[in-house]
Every structure is written in C-alpha cells, then in structure tokens.
Amino acid sequence: xxxKIVAFGEIMLRLTPPDYTTISEAKNFIANYGGAxxxxxxxxxxxGHGTDFITRVPDNQLGESAIMHLKRHSVGTSHILRxxxxxxxxxxxxxxxxxxxxxxxxxxxxxxxxxxxxxxDYDEIFRDxxxxxxxxxxxxxxxxxxxxxxxxxxxxxxxxxxxxxDFNYRSKLWTIEEAKPxxxxxxxxxxxxxxxxxxxxxxxEIEADPMLETMExxxxxxxxxxxxxxxxxxxxxxxxxxxxxxxxxxxxxxINRNGSYFKEGPIRFSIYDRIGGGDAFSSGIIHGLxxxxxxxxxxxxxxxxxSVLKHTVYGDASTLSEEEVTEFINSxxxxxxxx
Numbered sequence: 440x441x442x443k444i445v446a447f448g449e450i451m452l453r454l455t456p457p458d459y460t461t462i463s464e465a466k467n468f469i470a471n472y473g474g475a476x477x478x479x480x481x482x483x484x485x486x487g488h489g490t491d492f493i494t495r496v497p498d499n500q501l502g503e504s505a506i507m508h509l510k511r512h513s514v515g516t517s518h519i520l521r522x523x524x525x526x527x528x529x530x531x532x533x534x535x536x537x538x539x540x541x542x543x544x545x546x547x548x549x550x551x552x553x554x555x556x557x558x559x560d561y562d563e564i565f566r567d568x569x570x571x572x573x574x575x576x577x578x579x580x581x582x583x584x585x586x587x588x589x590x591x592x593x594x595x596x597x598x599x600x601x602x603x604x605d606f607n608y609r610s611k612l613w614t615i616e617e618a619k620p621x622x623x624x625x626x627x628x629x630x631x632x633x634x635x636x637x638x639x640x641x642x643x644e645i646e647a648d649p650m651l652e653t654m655e656x657x658x659x660x661x662x663x664x665x666x667x668x669x670x671x672x673x674x675x676x677x678x679x680x681x682x683x684x685x686x687x688x689x690x691x692x693x694i695n696r697n698g699s700y701f702k703e704g705p706i707r708f709s710i711y712d713r714i715g716g717g718d719a720f721s722s723g724i725i726h727g728l729x730x731x732x733x734x735x736x737x738x739x740x741x742x743x744x745x746s747v748l749k750h751t752v753y754g755d756a757s758t759l760s761e762e763e764v765t766e767f768i769n770s771x772x773x774x775x776x777x778x
Contacts, residue, residue, distance in 0.1 A: 441489035442729050445564060445600075446572040447591050448476030449551045449580060450494055450505045451527035453714075453755060459535045462543065468530075472508040473755025475574040475607055478715045481756035482722035482745065484513040486764075488729065491515035493564065493591070495554040501526040502550065512758070518564055523550035531714055534684030540713050544611060552581035559587065561594035570725060571595045574605040578621045579612035585621060592628040601732075605633035605721055606642060618642060626665075631728065632674045633721055639665055639674075655692075655700065662694040672696055673735055675724050675742065677717070678705070685710045687750070691720065691743040693735045701736050703743045710750045719749030719757040723764065744768045 453473045456465035480490040492514050496502030498521040505526060506516050527546030534540035565571070571591060578585050595602050604625055608618060622642040626632070636654060639645050639661040645668075647657040662674045673695055680688040690704030723745030727738025744764050749757040 441487070442569045443489045443491060443567055444480065444483055444570040444572065444725065444729075445491045445493065445568045445591075446476035446480050447493040447588060448474050448574060448577040449527050449546070449549065449584075450474045450477040450492070450496065450509070451529055451546060451549075452501060452505070453529055453531060455531045455533060459533050462530055462532050462541075471754050472505050473529075473715065474527075475576050475605065475718055476572055477509065477514070478718035478756040479572050479722045479725070480514045481509070481512040481758065482719055482749075483726060485758050486722065486726045486761050488726065489515070491518060491564070491568075493518045493559065493587075495520040495522060495550045497524050497526050497550045498522055499524060512756070518559065520554060520558055521550075523553045525549045527551070534713070536683050536685065539681075539684050542714070546580070549580075551584060554581075554583050554587050556583070556587040556590045559590070561590055565591070565594040565598045565600055568595075568598065568600045570601050570603065570729065572603045572605075572721065572725065573625075574607040575618065575622060576607045576609055576612065578625065579609060579618065589624070592625065596628060601630045602628050603631040603633065603721065603725060604629045605717070606635075606638040607633075607717070608638065608642065615641060619644070626669055626671070630670065630672050631724070632665075632671050633676065633717075633724070634674055635676045636661065658692070659694055659698065659700050663698055666696050672732075673728075675720075675735075675739065677720055677743070677746065680705065682707075684713070689716075689743065689747055691739050691746075693739045695735055701739055703739050706743065706747050708747050708750060712753045713750065715755040715757070716746045716749050718755070720746035722757065726761070740768060741765075 453471045454468035527549035530543040532541040645661045647660045678690045688705040688707040693701040720742045723742035724738045727741040
C-alpha cells in the first residue's frame with residue numbers, strides 16, 4: 440500500500456516569457472501551473488507515493504485546468520473545493536548571466552482566500568494519512584487559509600500524522616512581524632522542519648550563543664534549543680552559491696535531536712529553470728524519511744540530488760522518478776548519454 444501524503448496550499452497559473460525575455464518585453468507567455476505544496480506533491484507522486492491535495496480553485500476553465508494538471512501527475516484531487524472566480528497567477532522572468540530571475544505575484548482575492556475551514560472533512564482526510572506538508576506561503580495568503588491550516592494540524596495531532604513545514608518566508612506577502620506569531624504557533628505541530636538560521640533566529644526568536652563564530656555553530660545551537668522546546672525531530676536546509684543566474688552550487692545539511700550535524704555537497708550545476716528547487720528538496724527529504732525515518736543521511740543525499748536535478752527540468756515541479764535520482768547519485772552527476 441502506498442504512503443498517503445497530504446498537503447494544503449494554493450495552485451496558481453504560472454506565466455513565463457520565452458527565451459529569457461523580460462516581462463516588459465514579452466509578446467507571449469508560456470503557461471504552466473505551480474505552487475509550493477502542489478510542487479511537493481507532484482514530485483512525490485513521481486517518486487512513487489500516494490498524494491492528496493487540499494485547496495480551492497475557481498469553478499471555471501482555469502480552475503479545471505489546474506485540477507487536470509494535478510491529475511496528469513497522479514496527485515489526488517478529491518478534496519479540492521470549487522468556488523469564486525479568480526485563480527492566483529504569477530509571472531516568472533527567467534534570469535541569465537548576471538541578471539537574476541524575478542517573480543511577480545498576482546494572487547490577491549484568489550479562490551483559496553475564500554476557503555471555509557468548515558467545508559473540509561478532516562477526519563476523512565487525515566485518519567489514514569501518513570504525512571502532511573505545508574509552507575509559510577499558505578499561512579501568508581489569508582486568515583481563512585490560516586484557519587484551515589490550523590484545523591489540518593489539529594487533525595494531524597489527533598491521528599498521529601507526521602508534519603513537515605517549510606518556512607518559505609516571502610516578504611512580498613507579509614512582514615516579519617505579521618508572520619512571527621503564526622510560525623510560532625505552527626512549529627508546535629512540526630516533526631520535520633525546512634529552515635535556515637534566519638527562520639529559527641528571527642521568526643521563532645531563538646537566539647544563538649553570542650560567543651559562537653561560524654554559521655554552522657549558530658545553526659546547531661538554535662536548532663538544539665528549538666528541539667528542546669518542541670517535538671521537531673529534524674531540521675533540514677540548503678546553502679546556495681550563485682555564480683551566475685544559470686550557474687549555481689548547492690549543498691545541504693541536517694540537524695537531528697541528538698545534536699548531530701550532517702552535510703552533503705556542494706554540487707555545482709547549470710540551471711534550466713530555477714523555480715521549485717526548494718520544493719524538490721523537500722520532496723526528496725520526505726521521500727527518504729518515508730523509506731526510513733531514522734536514516735536522515737540518506738534523505739539528505741536524496742533531497743539534494745532531487746533539487747539539483749529539478750533545476751534541469753522546466754516547470755515548477757520535479758517529474759523525476761526514484762530510479763533517475765538514484766542513478767544521478769550513483770553516477771556522481773555524470774551526464775553522459777544513456778543508450
């Protein structure tokens with residue numbers, strides 16, 4: 440029987456000017472669909488897991504097209520609500536060389552901001568679920584999204600469902616002061632956290648020992664303090680070096696409750712599509728932990744490889760199989776033609 444992984448978030452229409460064109464110069468756009476939690480589920484479906492998405496989309500052709508996108512990737516859609524008339528949109532201006540990629544949101548008053556927490560049957564959704572994933576983006580969208588998110592988390596606690604949370608703080612959506620109380624509330628439910636030092640230090644207001652000098656020491660210090668106050672089992676994160684917009688290096692790390700610090704990478708790679716790399720990392724980690732929750736080193740290696748490979752795939756989500764990611768790991772990134 441497949442694992443059942445549930446996520447709650449917004450799926451949006453992505454519009455991208457072709458051939459590295461800027462938005463102001465574009466005469467046409469390539470249409471796709473994406474969103475943090477949706478991307479994670481698409482990737483996990485391709486890695487062989489059962490998935491189920493909770494969201495609300497408009498009852499029109501755009502909403503139906505978004506649902507068809509999820510179905511094409513074998514993501515469960517039975518708990519998607521319909522209503523309102525607006526699907527969130529975002530524009531991606533693909534960077535090149537010294538010009539960075541840019542994202543422009545057009546998501547105010549979208550269908551998910553009209554979600555009613557009482558419309559969902561949480562017992563039906565979570566009684567047989569194994570994992571729940573959510574990000575700070577969903578918390579930022581609207582107070583109605585937060586209300587539904589908290590109900591999901593309460594159901595996870597009731598049924599013993601593991602929870603992963605990606606801070607994904609977006610300054611274009613809310614301020615640090617607006618975000619803090621909600622991050623501090625959600626963290627009490629979390630088993631697996633995707634976070635950097637800023638997230639734990641600033642959002643959760645956990646101070647590092649001022650005598651510590653290196654970032655690794657500071658990360659370990661605040662993570663250990665966090666785990667003393669919550670039941671978080673693991674903290675995962677990445678470090679990125681941007682050589683150019685199309686040439687990056689990525690490494691990853693994990694801290695567990697025993698205070699162990701694991702690292703992978705760095706891996707240097709060329710970028711075809713930058714968007715969704717963090718979501719691919721999350722999906723790879725979740726996949727690894729579902730295989731063996733007590734083996735974070737494997738999950739860390741698999742998550743980093745999934746993220747690196749996602750940068751070579753167009754669109755928001757990784758569509759690579761477990762076999763393809765494993766081949767990449769075993770070949771040490773050798774990109775020779777497979778015949």
